[in-house]
Amino acid sequence: MEHQPIVAELKGITKRFPGIVANDNISFQLRKGEIHALLGENGAGKSTLMNILFGLYQPDEGHIEINGEPVVIDGAGKAIELRIGMVHQHFKLVKPFTVAENIILGNEPTKGIEVDIKSANVRVRELSDQYGLKVDPRFRIEDITVGMQQRVEILKTLYRGADILIFDEPSAVLTVQEIDELMEILRALAREGKSIIIITHKLKEIMALADTCTVIRRGKVVGSVNVKESSERQLAELMVGRSVNFQVNKEKSKPGKAILELSGLTVQGEHGKAVVEDVTFQIRAGEIFGIAGVDGNGQTQLVEAITGMRKANSGSIKVNGKELFGASVRNVTEAGVSHIPEDRHKHGLVLDFTVSENMVLNNYYKEPYSRTGILNYKAIDDNASKLAQQFDVRMSSIHTEARQLSGGNQQKAIIARELTRDPELIIAVQPTRGLDVGAIEFVHKQLVEARNAGKAVLLVSFELEELYGLSDRLAVIYEGRIMGQMEADEKNEEQIGLMMAGNVMGDAQRHTV
């Protein structure tokens, strides 16, 4: 890559927020046709740096050069003018509009005074073909998958002429197959001379994809390495400053009494079709029970039904012997259920509340946080300080609004709150999404400790390694039905893969659990 010209250079960038230096004298170079990974712990300052390059924040010190020319990027409009595009983690698409309408939004080709949707369709299709994006410009956003929506965001940047593309944790929202497709697309973009920066916590992805990896720790660059000459282990160490254990260590489980008992649970979706059908399983105290399956096979609805967020149509949900069918979210919480939700922005946190307030969302009305209806702020703050320290939630202060936290630290805050409520049952949906490898190691350990302390854990994850590493037993879900249950042993991997694709387990094996 060294022989390629530098297309973007950040020189001595410093960015301060009240109480924290998010970027501390950072220098960074991007070359033409390069895929450059940006790696760092949660809260290290990656998104801040990229938001500066995309003009969403102004640096307090330092400057940017594009193609060797000093520039001031004072907004996204200026970034686009400079041929910089950004694909955010949370898409900014208008759902009822078509793909083409979204892509041309704010940049419409016209024929006289009419918007020329025909020529937009043609141009979008051309771009889609050129980079192998397989997007039909006429589809509506609400009818296409998340992976496809992401490709629409990519097309939008290309349509506006981007040569530098920034991706903020693009694979966090994708299924395993979609990740492979995304990697192909990124390679195709780089081959065509586009320069790519990708923020990711997935070391495997960096090894498979990136040419260079710049590592940031606590706002400072600690190194920029040639990926071919490095390894996952080295990158992890450079990032967290110690060696990281990728393996989950756990003793064999000693399950006790049944904590969660589901029987014949059925949930109907919007169109009257069952999205969870006749689901029956038990999770006992002291065991981690994983749900394996391709995203979109009823996992979300199953968890929503158990936690009281969605009404089930029939069946039984018992926690500790108590029937919770039809119970409210608060009743379920009171019955001893903790929930690390799939969508942390919608269900995990109130983004406008402080971290301190968010830490008592489920029990602020109880002692010691509330006495005779009056909130005890000292107790609430003490609780937050303790949890932040115990779970290494990094932020400038516990009085910071949750929305100001980095994505990974928001997730750690939820995990801290949910694991320390002394629940009977912990429902953890993708608990390590968006976390750095050091934090993943920590959260895995916490879940195993909870299980050792006799908690029942329901784990939904799309990371097979995580499922095998953490679970004692597994069930595979396909189109809302449980295809089989088994020991979470790698020797069952092939069988599990088949069931995830809808194949029913042979009778002989069905009875081995």
Ligand SMILES: Nc1ncnc2c1ncn2[C@@H]1O[C@H](COP(=O)(O)OP(=O)(O)OP(=O)(O)O)[C@@H](O)[C@H]1O
């Ligand atoms: N608008 C803001 N106001 C105050 N503090 C902020 C703001 N944006 C970011 N921060 C703080 O700056 C630091 C860096 O955050 P940033 O989002 O850049 O981290 P990150 O490396 O992208 O983390 P993650 O991997 O968790 O996404 C964090 O401590 C964060 O709380």
